[in-house]
Amino acid sequence: MEPVRPEFVPDSSLSRAEMEALQREVAADAEFVDRLPFDSAAVTLLTDPPDATGSTQSTLTAEPDPEPTTETEPPIIAGVDQSFLNKTAISAIVALRDGEVVERTHAVTELSVPYIPGLLSFREGEAIVEAFGTLDCEPDLACFDGSGRIHFRQAGLATHMGVVFDLPAIGIAKSLLCGSPQESVDNRPEGWRTPIESTDAVDCPDGTTIGYAYQSRQYDSGNRYINPLYVSPGHLVSAATAVDLVAALGGGYKLPEPTRLADSYADEVKSTLSDS
Numbered sequence: 422m423e424p425v426r427p428e429f430v431p432d433s434s435l436s437r438a439e440m441e442a443l444q445r446e447v448a449a450d451a452e453f454v455d456r457l458p459f460d461s462a463a464v465t466l467l468t469d470p471p472d473a474t475g476s477t478q479s480t481l482t483a484e485p486d487p488e489p490t491t492e493t494e495p496p497i498i499a500g501v502d503q504s505f506l507n508k509t510a511i512s513a514i515v516a517l518r519d520g521e522v523v524e525r526t527h528a529v530t531e532l533s534v535p536y537i538p539g540l541l542s543f544r545e546g547e548a549i550v551e552a553f554g555t556l557d558c559e560p561d562l563a564c565f566d567g568s569g570r571i572h573f574r575q576a577g578l579a580t581h582m583g584v585v586f587d588l589p590a591i592g593i594a595k596s597l598l599c600g601s602p603q604e605s606v607d608n609r610p611e612g613w614r615t616p617i618e619s620t621d622a623v624d625c626p627d628g629t630t631i632g633y634a635y636q637s638r639q640y641d642s643g644n645r646y647i648n649p650l651y652v653s654p655g656h657l658v659s660a661a662t663a664v665d666l667v668a669a670l671g672g673g674y675k676l677p678e679p680t681r682l683a684d685s686y687a688d689e690v691k692s693t694l695s696d697s
Contacts, residue, residue: 422553422560425587426450431546433533440543444576447584448624453570456657457589458561459496464669495519496561498670500679501552501582503545503566504687506694508532512548513687516558517679527690528552538598539573542581549582560588562658564670564679568592569655569663571600571617571632574624583656590655591663592632593680597651599623602634608646611639614664617651633664638675647675 424430429447431440455461499516510532516524528551534544545567568577569592576584577598583590600617613636619629632653639647654663670677676684 422556422586424550424553424585426585429581429585430550431543431581433543433547435543437537437540440540441574444540444542444572444574444581445624447581448575450584451570451576451580451656453654453659454657455659455662457662459493461658461662461666461669464496464498464666497523497558498679499556499560499563500677500681500683501549501563501565502680502683502687503548504684504691505532506691509694510545510548511687511690511694512545512552513683513690514552514556515679515682515686516556516560517682518558522682524556524558525686526552526555526557527686528555529690529694541567542576542578545578546581546585549578550585553582553586562589562591562666563655564591564593564667564677565655566593566680566684568594568598568651569632569653570660571598571651571653573599573622575631577653577655579653579655587656589657591658591666592653592655593667593677594651594653595648597634600631606634606636606649608643609636609639609649611636612668613649614668616660617653630660632660635664635667637667637671637677650675 497518504511513527528548530548565579569579579590579592599622604615614633616630617632619625619631634649635652636649652664652667667677672678
């Protein structure tokens with residue numbers, strides 16, 4: 422899978438000012454509206470009972486219409502996550518269709534940019550682009566470990582990569598980069614969500630909904646608490662649909678299944694490289 426907008430591919434040789442300028446160009450081309458090639462309301466995660474080892478088997482599928490009028494294939498949903506080893510980045514992609522992993526691929530590149538909040542795509546983008554270059558299938562949606570529109574310049578990792586490949590994309594972050602939750606996120610029950618609104622730190626009008634805090638999992642007892650995920654549209658999807666999809670793709674874990682599997686695969690590759 423090759424970039425559709427190669428002029429937007431992250432270039433680590435740019436100055437910080439040039440990187441930020443490129444992000445603003447990416448944001449101007451991003452579409453935070455629903456233009457998905459499938460019915461988002463039909464996407465579900467089917468979770469089978471635990472097996473004898475206590476493992477839960479989860480599958481992604483598109484729930485069939487009780488009276489289908491046309492033959493449609495379930496969407497391919499790709500999870501994308503990164504791992505790091507010394508001065509290298511490992512980008513892993515796991516693609517699923519109808520409950521089955523249809524492809525796993527990865528790329529390993531040297532890191533040339535340190536971690537700078539707001540410039541993650543320039544640190545990890547090269548490995549991600551290379552990993553997509555080895556992907557045979559064409560995803561209908563990509564879920565990224567990182568932010569989308571929840572970003573100072575509305576161009577987080579999911580937005581940047583979504584625009585580069587003109588691919589519907591969602592950003593799923595474990596911490597909030599910017600913006601303000603409409604309500605407190607502390608100690609919320611599983612399934613709870615609240616909008617994340619822009620502030621004057623974000624390049625859009627104050628009060629714009631740029632994503633959601635979503636409580637994907639929570640402990641039953643009140644002694645420990647799981648923090649929410651921060652879900653935002655990357656490209657060709659709205660904020661409300663993005664969080665609906667993440668909820669639909671959730672299993673028995675905090676992360677939705679596509680990025681959970683990509684995270685596991687990235688660690689698997691990292692372990693192999695460490696042993697070699």
